Amino acid sequence: MKKSRLCWCGNTELAPFSPDYLRCPDCETLILSKISDVIKIPVKNDDRDFYGRNYWFSHQEKDLKNPNILDRIQTDLAERCLHWLNTVLSYKLSPGKTLELGSAHGGFVALLQWSGFDATGLELSPWMRDTAKKIFDVPVLLGPVEQQEIEPKSLDLIAMMDVLEHLPNPVETLLECLKLLKNDGIVFIQTPRFPKDNSFKSLIENHDPFLEQLKTEEHLYLFSENSIRNFFSRLGCDFVEFVPAVFPQYDMSLIASRTRLVKHRYKNIKKSLTNSPKGRLIQTMLYLHNQLSDMKILYQESEADRTERMSQIKELTRLLNTSEKDREARLKQIDDLKALYLESETDRSARLEQIEELTRLLKVSEKDRAKRLDNINELTCSLKISETDLEERIRVINILESQILNLKNKVTSEVQKANKAEEGWNNLEKTLVVRSARKIGLIKTKRPEKEN
Numbered sequence: 001m002k003k004s005r006l007c008w009c010g011n012t013e014l015a016p017f018s019p020d021y022l023r024c025p026d027c028e029t030l031i032l033s034k035i036s037d038v039i040k041i042p043v044k045n046d047d048r049d050f051y052g053r054n055y056w057f058s059h060q061e062k063d064l065k066n067p068n069i070l071d072r073i074q075t076d077l078a079e080r081c082l083h084w085l086n087t088v089l090s091y092k093l094s095p096g097k098t099l100e101l102g103s104a105h106g107g108f109v110a111l112l113q114w115s116g117f118d119a120t121g122l123e124l125s126p127w128m129r130d131t132a133k134k135i136f137d138v139p140v141l142l143g144p145v146e147q148q149e150i151e152p153k154s155l156d157l158i159a160m161m162d163v164l165e166h167l168p169n170p171v172e173t174l175l176e177c178l179k180l181l182k183n184d185g186i187v188f189i190q191t192p193r194f195p196k197d198n199s200f201k202s203l204i205e206n207h208d209p210f211l212e213q214l215k216t217e218e219h220l221y222l223f224s225e226n227s228i229r230n231f232f233s234r235l236g237c238d239f240v241e242f243v244p245a246v247f248p249q250y251d252m253s254l255i256a257s258r259t260r261l262v263k264h265r266y267k268n269i270k271k272s273l274t275n276s277p278k279g280r281l282i283q284t285m286l287y288l289h290n291q292l293s294d295m296k297i298l299y300q301e302s303e304a305d306r307t308e309r310m311s312q313i314k315e316l317t318r319l320l321n322t323s324e325k326d327r328e329a330r331l332k333q334i335d336d337l338k339a340l341y342l343e344s345e346t347d348r349s350a351r352l353e354q355i356e357e358l359t360r361l362l363k364v365s366e367k368d369r370a371k372r373l374d375n376i377n378e379l380t381c382s383l384k385i386s387e388t389d390l391e392e393r394i395r396v397i398n399i400l401e402s403q404i405l406n407l408k409n410k411v412t413s414e415v416q417k418a419n420k421a422e423e424g425w426n427n428l429e430k431t432l433v434v435r436s437a438r439k440i441g442l443i444k445t446k447r448p449e450k451e452n
C-alpha cells in the first residue's frame with residue numbers, strides 16, 4: 001500500500017495498479033501516482049504552460065496523434081457536439097443558462113446558444129478563449145471555475161466534456177459547480193470509463209481501448225461507473241443517469257442532479273427549437289445527425305451481416321472447390337469405366353462369336369452323340385442277345401460237363417473192374433503154372449499156399 005497520494009474519497013490506503021496509477025480499494029477509482037510539475041492551473045504563459053496553446057497543437061498532434069483543435073472543428077460539430085446537444089435537450093429545454101468547463105473551440109457552446117440557451121464557455125488558456133470568441137463568437141470565461149464571478153444557483157446546466165479526469169481536486173471543483181447550479185440544475189459529464197474488476201495485466205492481455213486513457217501527464221483520476229456514481233452521491237447528487245457515450249468503447253457519459261431527472265419528449269424538444277432561425281437550423285442538424293446515427297447502426301448491422309455472409313460464401317466456396325475436385329475425380333472414373341466398357345464390348349463380341357462357334361460345334365456334337373447313342377442302344381441290344389446266348393451255352397456246357405463227369409465215373413468204374421479181372425486172371429495163371437510145374441516136378445511140393 002502506498003500513501004503518497006490521496007483518493008478523492010479521502011482514502012489514503014491505495015493499492016498499486018500499473019506503473020503510473022494507484023487503485024482505491026474503497027471506491028474503485030484509479031489515481032495517477034505522481035502529478036507532473038508541468039501542470040499549472042491557471043495558464044499564465046500560453047507558450048509554455050501545459051494547458052496553453054501547445055496543448056491544442058503539438059501535444060494533440062505529436063503526443064496523442066489527434067488532429068489539432070482547429071482542424072477538429074467541423075467533425076466535432078457534426079459528431080460529438082450534436083450528440084451532446086441531443087442529450088442535453090432530453091433533460092433541459094431552452095431558455096436556460098449553461099456553462100461548459102473546458103469549452104475548447106467553443107463549438108458546443110455555440111450549438112447551445114443557437115438552441116436558445118444563454119451559453120457560456122470556460123477555458124484555462126487565453127489563446128483558446130480568444131480563438132473561440134473569434135470562431136464562434138461565444139463568451140468564454142478564463143481560469144478555474146472557482147475564480148469566476150457567477151451568481152450562485154443561476155445555472156441550469158454545467159457541461160464537463162473530457163474535463164473531470166484532468167481536475168486536481170474534483171470534489172472541490174464539483175462542489176463549486178453545484179453552488180452555481182439551480183436546485184434542479186444538471187451536470188453533464190463525459191469522462192473515460194475504467195472497466196471495473198480489470199487488472200492492468202488483463203487490460204493489456206485484452207488490448208482494452210481504455211489503456212489509451214492512462215495518460216500519465218494529464219488524467220489524474222479515472223472513474224468506473226460505480227466510482228463516479230459514488231462520487232456524485234457524496235456531493236449530494238443522488239440522481240445519476242448514464243447516457244449513450246460518443247465513444248462507448250472507453251468513455252462514459254452521464255447526467256447528475258440533486259433532484260429527480262425528468263426527460264423531455266421529442267415533440268417538446270422540437271417545439272423548443274422553433275423560436276428562432278438558428279433554432280430551426282439546429283432542429284435540421286439534429287434531424288440529420290439522428291438520421292446519420294440510425295444509418296450508422298443499420299450500416300453496422302449490415303456490415304455484421306455482410307461479414308457473416310462473406311464467411312458463409314467462403315465456406316461454400318471451399319465446399320464447392322472440394323466438390324469440384326471430387327467431380328473431376330468422378331468424371332475421370334466415368335471415362336475410365338467407359339474405356340473399360342468399350343474394351344469389354346469388343347471382348348464380348350469376340351466371346352459371342354466363340355459362343356456361336358461352340359454352339360454350332362455343340363449341335364454337331366449332339367447329332368454325333370445321338371448317333372452314337374443309337375449305336376450304343378444297338379450294341380446294348382446285341383449284347384443282351386449275346387448275353388442270353390452265353391447263358392444258354394453255359395447251360396449246355398454245364399450239361400455236357402455233367403455228362404462227361406458221369407461218363408468219367410463210369411469209365412473209372414469199368415477200369416477198376418478190368419483191373420480186378422486182370423488181377424484175378426494173373427492169380428489164376430500163376431496157380432496153373434505152379435500146379436503144372438509140380439506135376440512135372442520141376443518144383444517140389446510145398447504146402448499149398450493159402451488161397452486168398
Ligand SMILES: [Zn+2]
Pocket residue numbers: 007008009010011024025026027028029
Ligand atoms: Zn477512493
